[in-house]
Amino acid sequence: MSNDTHYQELQRILQSMKNAHLQAGPASAALRRDRLMRSIALIRDNHAALNAAISADFGHRSGYQTMAADLVTTINMLQHSADNLERWMAPESAEVPVSAMQAWVAPQPLGVVGIISPWNFPINLAFGPLAGVFAAGNTAMLKPSELTAKTSELLAELVARYFAPHELTVVPGDVEVGQAFSRLPFDHLVFTGSTTVGKHVMRAAAENLVPVTLELGGKSPVVLDSDADPVVAAERTLTIKTFNAGQICISPDYLLLPEGTESAFAAAASAFIRQAFPTIQSNPDYTSIISDRHYQRLLDLLEDARLKGARIISLAPEGEPDFDARSRKIAPHLILDVTEEMRVMQEEIFGPLLPVKNYTSSLSEAINYINARPRPLAAYYFGDNPQRQQQMAQLTTSGALVINDVMAHAALDSLPFGGVGASGIGAYHGIHGFRRFSHAKAVVIQDEAGTTNLRLRAPYQDKAALLTEMLTQSE
Numbered sequence: 001m002s003n004d005t006h007y008q009e010l011q012r013i014l015q016s017m018k019n020a021h022l023q024a025g026p027a028s029a030a031l032r033r034d035r036l037m038r039s040i041a042l043i044r045d046n047h048a049a050l051n052a053a054i055s056a057d058f059g060h061r062s063g064y065q066t067m068a069a070d071l072v073t074t075i076n077m078l079q080h081s082a083d084n085l086e087r088w089m090a091p092e093s094a095e096v097p098v099s100a101m102q103a104w105v106a107p108q109p110l111g112v113v114g115i116i117s118p119w120n121f122p123i124n125l126a127f128g129p130l131a132g133v134f135a136a137g138n139t140a141m142l143k144p145s146e147l148t149a150k151t152s153e154l155l156a157e158l159v160a161r162y163f164a165p166h167e168l169t170v171v172p173g174d175v176e177v178g179q180a181f182s183r184l185p186f187d188h189l190v191f192t193g194s195t196t197v198g199k200h201v202m203r204a205a206a207e208n209l210v211p212v213t214l215e216l217g218g219k220s221p222v223v224l225d226s227d228a229d230p231v232v233a234a235e236r237t238l239t240i241k242t243f244n245a246g247q248i249c250i251s252p253d254y255l256l257l258p259e260g261t262e263s264a265f266a267a268a269a270s271a272f273i274r275q276a277f278p279t280i281q282s283n284p285d286y287t288s289i290i291s292d293r294h295y296q297r298l299l300d301l302l303e304d305a306r307l308k309g310a311r312i313i314s315l316a317p318e319g320e321p322d323f324d325a326r327s328r329k330i331a332p333h334l335i336l337d338v339t340e341e342m343r344v345m346q347e348e349i350f351g352p353l354l355p356v357k358n359y360t361s362s363l364s365e366a367i368n369y370i371n372a373r374p375r376p377l378a379a380y381y382f383g384d385n386p387q388r389q390q391q392m393a394q395l396t397t398s399g400a401l402v403i404n405d406v407m408a409h410a411a412l413d414s415l416p417f418g419g420v421g422a423s424g425i426g427a428y429h430g431i432h433g434f435r436r437f438s439h440a441k442a443v444v445i446q447d448e449a450g451t452t453n454l455r456l457r458a459p460y461q462d463k464a465a466l467l468t469e470m471l472t473q474s475e
């Protein structure tokens with residue numbers, strides 16, 4: 001099917017959803033809650049089928065990881081919206097210069113929101129945005145990833161059972177469908193995916209001035225300060241680096257360690273993996289790399305680093321291969337002695353490889369290194385000195401900063417989740433998602449005398465003197 005045919009078909013669906021939205025008027029709190037609760041029911045009733053589909057798409061995806069990150073977390077996000085939306089919907093009164101005047105900010109639904117989602121958490125990154133989109137009274141069209149084709153097909157089928165087409169429609173498809181989708185005149189477009197594709201999506205959306213939320217990727221650093229305990233830092237960093245086999249947008253991408261501490265870190269990392277994953281290849285807790293292309297990309301990164309002089313430490317259990325093309329499982333690897341010429345220090349890794357870079361002098365050196373690169377989605381800092389924690393917080397800019405752990409921010413509904421600079425535009429989760437997918441409409445009721453506009457009414461002569469006096473007054 002050509003790109004234009006895709007476009008026309010999608011445009012027809014969008015137009016009928018827009019008409020339905022206009023005809024129905026703003027969704028009541030009860031309807032919004034009902035849509036959120038049906039989303040929860042869809043996930044709950046079909047959790048086993050969704051878990052199996054995701055695992056089939058990955059080759060193998062840990063069932064526990066799917067329950068934790070794709071199913072339960074997403075239900076919690078939807079429930080949080082259902083529990084709070086009435087409070088969020090309340091108009092906020094605003095200050096007025098004249099007491100008889102009234103003013104407030106009214107959150108208003110935007111209309112139909114487009115959502116393009118990636119493969120790494122196919123339920124969370126489709127229904128997570130919907131927690132805000134539905135709470136704000138919108139309807140949505142979803143384009144899930146072609147890399148999790150079975151999950152996307154199942155989602156399309158389930159959504160058609162739990163929702164009317166004008167409330168939520170799923171359009172599975174590949175890059176061509178994604179391209180056509182991103183050209184549609186949505187009322188808002190949420191894209192979660194790579195920074196490169198994010199640029200294409202923003203360009204396409206600009207044609208219709210469609211506002212975008214871009215949830216992108218990048219290289220999220222982990223900094224160990226001189227007082228950090230390498231054992232605690234290794235355990236916490238590798239807990240997340242091995243989750244989904246590192247295929248997470250906020251996975252620790254590389255480490256910045258004070259010179260001389262890499263042996264202690266490597267020993268702690270090795271002990272931790274031995275205990276957490278006594279086996280990897282036949283361990284149902286360890287997730288496969290999503291596709292042959294990504295598997296090969298990661299092996300190429302490793303080989304490139306090796307050829308350019310890196311020291312590579314495989315954390316594969318004794319007697320097991322470092323990686324296996326049949327299972328597409330790659331054991332965690334530390335990459336020491338890295339240089340800027342290596343691709344692992346240039347590209348987002350998105351897998352279980354962890355480059356370790358040393359800094360020689362002070363924390364400022366690590367901070368300068370981060371600041372010389374595109375702004376990351378998350379930064380992680382290990383160290384207990386409050387002043388130095390503040391230094392890290394104030395002198396680096398990232399979507400989020402977590403101190404003394406990794407990824408601890410993502411499941412807190414109270415915090416905005418999103419990037420800055422190259423890692424994204426706009427944030428959602430909880431009330432931040434509600435606000436992101438609402439229009440904050442300013443409403444004013446003028447007083448009986450029309451007081452505030454009288455100063456704009458001609459003749460101006462007497463009024464001009466007053467303004468001139470104000471402008472020339474010294475403080």
Ligand code: NAD
Binds near residue numbers: 116179348419424
């Ligand atoms: P991707 O950018 O390749 O694809 C994401 C989606 O965009 C898919 O549905 C795909 O079909 C569609 N798409 C591809 N090309 C398109 C185009 N030209 N126009 C419109 N749509 C297009 O990303 P991916 O490989 O699925 O996911 C991995 C990336 O996503 C990583 O960079 C990761 O950091 C990022 N990510 C970010 C977050 C976040 O919340 N910030 C979460 C998960 C993943």
